[in-house]
Amino acid sequence: MTLKIYNTLTRRKETFISLEEGRLGIYVCGITAYDRCHIGHARSAVVFDVIVRFLRKSGFDVTFVRNFTDIDDKIINRAREEGISTEELAEREIAHFYEDMDALGVKRADIEPRATQHMTEIIALIERLIGKGYAYESGGDVYFSVRKFPDYGKLSGRDLEQLMAGARIMPGEKKVDPLDFTLWKGAKPGEPSWKSPWGKGRPGWHIECSAMSMKYLGETFDIHGGGLDLAFPHHENEIAQSEAATGKQFVRYWVHNGFVTIKGEKMSKSLGNFITIKDILSHYHPEALRLFLLSKHYRSPLDYSAESLREATSALDRCYKALFEAEEIISTPVKKQRPLPDHVKESEAFIKGLGERIQEAMSDDFNTAKALGHLFDAVRSLNRIIEASRKRPSALYREVLEGTMKEMVGASKLFGIVSQRPADYIEKRNLAALEASGLSLLTLKSLIEERNQARKEKDWTKADEIRDSLAQKGIVLKDTPSGTKWSADF
């Protein structure tokens, strides 16, 4: 199946062809380690996590690189505010990042390079640019001469004259041209610094990504990703640095994810309207967050609200509930070998095609929203099979349910959802509800017993009173043929 990817560079959906057959390299800009991650970071992480899973599932041998920026102005300022070293701060925030990513089920990249561990490569790249006349040293700083790189602006679609209008030379900068950007910053007293041919200093933000991506993936590689806000100037500058140095195309496909907004506005550190991953996960299941983040196409803006997370939770519940019911039926012995109705066979065949439909949707520029729609179609079909097996049990359902469940759980792996055992998911929710209700399991059971006694005596008023009072505490009762069951209010 051909894979189509929207390439920011060409502004078109293109057929993806890897540089080397069966293998590909992907580099995604990681975080600057100075603060906790918010949902915007979660979106980027989850989107590329799913993209990498999909590429691997499609048969590619993927090398996935995601960096950490562990030295820059923000880190220096924040460390100073907190009275700790930049290393301590970066170390702490990288640990926080892993904590969040592990909770979210985002897999580690194959290589996770840090800027401070690649000074040799960074300095070598800057020297190469100076040697070729694309960069110049000025009073301990090194700058890139934007005007010497004719392709500048090709990614973000701007020309130099437009950029001139907004360009300024900040106090303390020693640029020749306001458009030029920093490759190396001379150290001010008290700042962390590394030795270089231009004196002590530290790298600019853009050069580290060029140096590290090319080190691990080669001078030309397949995919470079990141948030849409990085397209300009960060990625534009990466192209300029890398292509000026090598004379080769830097990246073949540029993939940018859209923003998470809140009340329609971009969520960002600078606006202060962000919600951290940690905060969200204290209220919602990590898989509900993943489902929410994947519910819309990765390039579109995605508006966060508590309501949207609740909806995602309901949708996730729907998946788990269906699988849980299916497991229950499987574990209930049935002797009769009644033949299965045609509609059950149709549903079974339909579910068996799920993986293929998801593959197709994902092959069209990673259309997770469409793919998830297919998953929910399968949930409905599974529920139909469950319904039928409840009406007319047959031992033959066992194999049907096992096969369809396996297909659905297997397909969901791509999205990193439904990864728990359904019984565990349901039980965890139920126990949480029980705890929140303030009742003990014993009390709850005796209340259910009391109600069933009332039901036997057809004292509906009393039975309903008990049920209503439990419902108010978040415990829902269901009277099923196999007895009364309690659960959280899903």
Add this chain to the structure above:
RNA sequence: GGCGGCGUAGCCAAGUGGCUAAGGCGACGGUCUGCAAAACCGUUAUUCCCCGGUUCGAAUCCGGGCGCCGCCUCCA
């Protein structure tokens, strides 16, 4: 101001020239139930922001409006 994107049901969201406009959340009716819950079945956009145009045919392409958002400064 320059560049880019978006506007599909009550809400979220796929679909970007032709089969009944996916799916989720919610609401309503039915089956089940003592009544419920869950699940299933059905209903919930004769129409895709508005106005023109191209076409045998447009939510989808083109032109013009209106509205919203992003980038142009650090930001996933």
